[in-house]
Amino acid sequence: MTATLYQADYLVTMDSNNTIIKDGAVLVEQGTIKQLGAASELIAQHPNVAIKPYSKRILMPGLINTHCHSGMLRGTAEGLPVWDWLQQFIDPMHKVLNPKEASLSSWLCYAEALLSGTTCIVDMWRFMEGSADAAKQLGIRACLVPYVAEHPDHDYFETLDSNEALINNWHQEANGRIQVWVGLEHLFYAVPPALKRIADMCQDYQVGF
Template structure:
């Protein structure tokens, strides 16, 4: 049995009351939190290992990256809007091998974990190998294969592969692996693929993840082709509902926001990717006001180029303040909720993760406050300056320890599970080889615009 206590830390619980405990203690037994409260009140069980924060550390729930794509491509498809960028991205998938997929996932999961992300939604290919990578790193991962069944898209994942993955991997690694029905996009998938996904959702009890309404030109093209806008089409296919997560949703109108709220459909908001690909600024304050469940996603290294959710949180707030000329838009507490419990709810995992509460899984992140960017820190019951600095000053490099399911996976900022140097070296070799193969295939690029 694992039994340990983390003492004298500033705890940001993100519980329903948003409780902050300036000098707190958490007790973990096996994979669950069994006590949380002020250090003066929480009894340390006999035999528990004690990790003393000594008033110089903060503890928060693990961050949830609610939309990502593992990849070795980073900084190689730059300076392009979405429609110009997509054909380049497709080349990666034409060239990608199973081994590339494994090394992509292992590298990305390591980067995520080291920067305080404990749960990722990954849409990628050869996802058996992504599950293997998650097993090595220890991360909690949701796998949504890139399914496409339209002509010319045979280099993506198939519906049969998706179903096989559900049968072989869903719920594996003590439940840390969740498999979803993944659908790339309206232009890549047939009506039958969407209807099949809804059937599988019911048959296997899994959830559905797809991209929607990312860019203005894309929305116009969807309307011209289908006679409906994206949300209307997905609604027509029966896809909207509490078990569906849509990535992006940048160009929603008022009616669509209401429809998503009414159906309980969740959204993964990816502000950095939306800015980088010049897609626009999602209407997150309106989405939150309507009651939509909102998580934050990085969208992966290709279109971000960072997997640091601290950076994503800061950007999610600043882009709203800047474009609305409103300094009060999306304050720190709201952003922190989106990146933790919001993401957990969007993934259907909020009963188990997303906050520090008794009974929940011990997916925890400890930050070292004795660093220039977090000094001085003053923590009060409403968070003090540290609440703001968690969102606007902290970075992944402040993360000292990370636990998933009560297992300490990062200690002193380093993985306890893998030889990091070896992971980087193999990813480096694999990545350069993939770049070369992509260049050799550039004649196969099919431009969309």
């Protein structure tokens, strides 16, 4: 049985009492946290375990980003009113975006997230087969919500067909790390029958929206 003891100056447990342990440690076996507490106590209980010390560091649970876009226009024109921003920047980008670019953008986004200590992300993006593969390879937990439009004026987004295919191909993959929800860019980007189908898909697949 392979086990590792991760030791740091402080361990932030995030328990109900917000306990912080000075010179704390976490025992991990085969990718699962088995025990945490004072480093001296865990070392005494597991004298033969491999120890990875992290001086001047904090051990804490991973952060969760509940609203993210792998999008390639981060930092552009955020001062505009939202409709102007969508019409002048975002929608034109979606009209020319291709699967390879979308995948690379997700790889960058998820790698940056992990470097910042974020281990779970909710991402709304395009061509999310590439996003799912990036999440699988990088090890992040990801809830994928495709930009869907079912309206003749916005036919350059994902469709409910592609969203359903993503659910069938990737939902609960990577030992459950990857979740796929039903997405919609905006309510006014869908005709009424599409809204009914969205409700049916959420119920049929037991996924979020």
